[in-house]
Amino acid sequence: MSVKIKGFCCNYTASVGVEALKEAGLVPEDFDMVRLPCTGRLEVQDLLEAFEKGADAVFVAGCMIDTCHNMSGSKRAAKRVGYAKKIIQELGMDQGLVEMFFVGRGETGPVVEAVREMVSRAEAADS
Amino acid sequence: MSQSGAIMVLGGGVAGVQTALDLADLGYYVYLVEKKASIGGVMAQLDKTFPTNDCSL
């Protein structure tokens, strides 16, 4: 069974587009990513709704904590991911199904790795 | 003072080699000075040349 992964990233991470990544077979077809001006804009509700809309795992890829374009955006995002973890845990889900990744400016490689990590977590949770 | 019939060419790439050849043909003695152990410069590293794809060497 294929798992559905939803990602959130900021303007400064993952410069290569999802379509190109899919075309090159680097990410699964059932992967979708939302680009925000800054991951600091992200809300806990967005993460929960991603699950609600069918995602098996959700991740956020923001800037490295000390090089966030907006100073503390990715730090905030990480905390919100933490709260989302708590809520899904209360719901009996594996809190690893939502995760924050810190990525160097413009880099796409670590984001693709994040997708793969989430795929394997989702598959493990599914089995 | 009589003029020298010799010329120094500094650099043995394609420009230097061509200058030296023409000067020799024109009746001058040429000192072709090159840092490396062989002449040819960057052109010797090229495989083919644009636009005819002629061999570079």
Add this chain to the structure above:
Amino acid sequence: MIIAERKPVNELLDMISGVKKLLVLGCRGCVAICSAGGDKEVGIISAALRLGRSRMGEPIEIEEATLVRQCDPEYLEPLPDMAKDYDAVLSTACGVGVNFIADRCEGVNVLPGLNTTFYGANLSSGEWIEMCAGCGSCVLHLTGGLCPVARCAKSLSNGPCGGSTGGKCEINPSVPCVWHRIYDKLMDRKEEKRLQEIMPIRDWTTAGHGGPRRRLREDLLP
């Protein structure tokens, strides 16, 4: 303000089992400020509940709304009309809000979304601390503005207990001993005389152990 916190999601899910249409009703008063029941929290709780129910294979229809205050009749007025299409209303106000709705709005099945915890203040972002017990007889003028009723674990009136060490409370060493702080403060203000005075035995009748308290003000009554 009144401090409250979200009930665990599974407890809420239990509470709403069988409910098909739910209104999650926020309050923009104290609970909004202490990030427990404002618009944003309503969204989070709703999302969590929808997710939980859909994972249970029992999808639920949830609407979200927020009132300015749930403890004021004028804001509560439209509620019965709003609520009539729902099996239940999950109030994310403090207990006052939930009670008030239950009291006033006939036919509304109101459920608490939060645990109301204490009267407190915002210490720093994300940290609240109790400051007042609402005992009905203030002694703050005698204690440098620091309340021994709410902030002393034993609500002592005449100085610290024997367990206060290094300025910390015996019950919870991460909490400062309020009497230690009262002492420091009064000494600084050179009001050590105050400390000599023995506080009379407290009248606890105002502390609400005799049924719900009520307050009237003649000049304002209709």
Add this chain to the structure above:
Amino acid sequence: MYCPKVVVDTYNERLDITSATHIDYAQAIPASYYIDAKECLRLNYETCNLCAQTCTAKAIDFSQKPKKLKLDVGAVVLTPGFGKVDDSVLEKFGYGKYPDVVTSYEFERLTCASGPTEGHVVRLSDHREPKKIAFLQCVGSRDETCGNGYCSTVCCMYALKEASVAKEHDPDLDVTIFFMDVRTQGKGFDEARKRAVEKYGINVVRARVPRVDEIDGRLGLTWVTDDGKSHSGIFDMVVLSVGLDAPEDAQKIADIAKIELNNYEFCQTTPGQPLATSRDGIYVAGAFQGPKDIPESVTQASGVAAMASELLAEGRNTRTVTLTYPDEDTALEAEEPRIGVFVCHCGVNIAGTVDVKAVRDYAGTLPNVVLYEDTLYSCSQDALKTIAGKIKENRLNRVVIAACSPRTHEPLFQETLRSVGLNPALIEMANIRDQCAWVHAQEPEAATEKSKDLVRMAAAKARLLEPLEQPTVDVTPSALVIGGGASGMGAALSIAEQGYKCVLVEKSDKLGGNLARLTWTMDGQDAAKVLKDLTSRVKKNKNIEVLLETEVEAISGYVGNFSTTVSREGKTEIINHGVVVLATGGKEYKPNTYLYGENNRVLTQLELEQKLKRGKSFLKGANNIVMIQCVGSRGDDMSHCSKLCCTQAVKNALKLKEAKPDATVYILYRDIRTFGFYEDLYREARKQGVQFIRYTLDRKPEVLKAGRGIKVRVYDSLIGEDIDIPANLLVLSTGIAPGENEALAKIIKAPLTSDGFFLEAHAKLRPVEVAVDGVYLCGLAHGPKSLEECMAQAKAAAAKAVIPLAKGRVAVAPIVSRVNQDTCIGCGICESLCPFKAIEIVKVGKKRKAQTITASCKGCGICASHCPTLAISMGGFTDDAIMAQIHAFAGDNCGEEA
């Protein structure tokens, strides 16, 4: 071979290893091993010494120390070439971090058969073949952030070349080149670009890629196109088209030579004197003068030779030494053929497909073959020495080289024969590289069999080769320069300064040509001043005779002995001269589109310049000025790029902004081709607010009448719709059309390009020579170019033209037709067919007989093949020898009946 110290191979761009003692590449000159002093264990740690002990020739002497030499020279030519862009500039593209991001130099080595991967393009990370390659242009060029604001001029071309070569290796390869502008402005380059793009299906994207991202061992790129849309893609390999930097030691050279550098640390020169440094007697050529390609470097090299030759005309031949050859051993040549066959591996070029050893052994079975050997690279210096030794040792009198093309390499082997006292005609080559190894690369056995066939045929012919005479003829020591523009005057001046008489023929009534129509040079200097300087020097020079209002009617003769009929004021005159320089110029293209000629607000760039020079009053109320590029050029009217219009437009836009700062100037263009340092002008224009709008061929701008005014409609891809610009002034960049070259081309028998310009003898290596010996070419007659390039080319043509004059005699190729006058019946067919006017009918006694003008004969053999009495034979290609080859092809080894 014994050197134990392993070092990185810089010739192979560090992609391979070699030892501290090595030769850079097999064909290197000199081809002797050298010791890398920085790496040698003996020199650095006083250990090892293995090489000195094993060298049987005792050729290694570690006691040698560097010596200082004092050279007495009359002039210095600086040709230090270019430096490489610092690796730190490449870092942002992941170079050094991701193994599959390579420089264009490295890629060049990867595509090269003699490179570290023997020509297989592989990823350096996993040695797998890439499926998708991206070329990123303008790395270290057109980039102020790395200090290189200029355009490196050559990268667009080499990227197209490397992409084509890669596609040739693997047709399924997906190649994308990311250009900012496609700058293929050189002669014939645009056409070559189109061919390459179409033939190989290369994707052309106009965008600059800001960074490279590694994703799971592959490379992710993002880019934004003209329409503002953002795109991304994944590639297996990224090639950085690295620009040309100033030489690393430019400042040191400048300090030593006491010359000035420009702000990019290249040599400072002027458009009028592009080859002169700021110091007399020190000249510059090649990339150090500014980034440029091979033909331009070669042109400048010849030009700079002319400069030195002008300066040192009196010193000519005072220091030269003459090369002497041993006398021809005619007795040996007359003996029964003793053939030596040398089969070349050409590295893996031949040996990779053909079984060289089998071919060699087969050669041994052929009649008269007394020696058969194989060599790794026959053309390398040591191999030639070995071959010479073997010829002597075995008293060979015929040689067969089975290697590559005689076109490129036969002279080299002929020289070897001469050095051992054999007539150079006694060699025959079999091209087993192109004709066997390359075309039958997929079927090695058949390639080997075919190689045997070719060797057998060559040997059969070799048996019948005869020594040929090396005729030479005297040279009339003067030149004829046709065309009195900047190039013609430049060439005439140089020839005259070098000490030779020169006749300068000009059709019109005054000197100057297109330079007289020009107002400013590209660097904004007064063109009239350059013109005045040239004309006054021409008029003053006693070696130059200027003939105005004179036309060339006929040219007869051959290199060294031309005789030209000119007509002047109705009278004809004959001029005798040794060489010809064609400098007939070109002309501004006059369009019949865009309301040109209908509306007086529509001008050409040259017309604008002339107006601007007279004053700026005509700009009153001109708030919107539009320029349209490539009117005529790169289209249906003229397919070529006119090379200089972009720079001219940008230069004039700046002049307009200076004259009327509040005017909006629009330049509608296809690619802005401000190559080299002209890029500075482009950047300045953008800074000054000149609006650049790119258009494509399928959406050309339209010029519409709007009341009394005009309106230019152009599609703006960024906003995605047509915009109308009310133009108070419309300036058309109309480009350069060829002059009336057809008549002259027929007279000289010089070929023209499809664009109507004269065709040079070799695009790379003989850029100012024409296929007809003794005829040279410069200026706009050769193709569109700037004044600066014209001046360099004029000097180059002058250098080439003076070579035969200075030698006094010219050698004539021995492969010429010979008429057996006993059998000739004087029918004249040969005379009428000869494309070079190299055969004529003369009276011998009372009979008409054909006679070859050996100096003009190109050895094509048309005459011989048409002679009804078989009276004409070609040296080196006698009927007997050709028949013997044909018999040998049929398997008849001996060709005995011949």
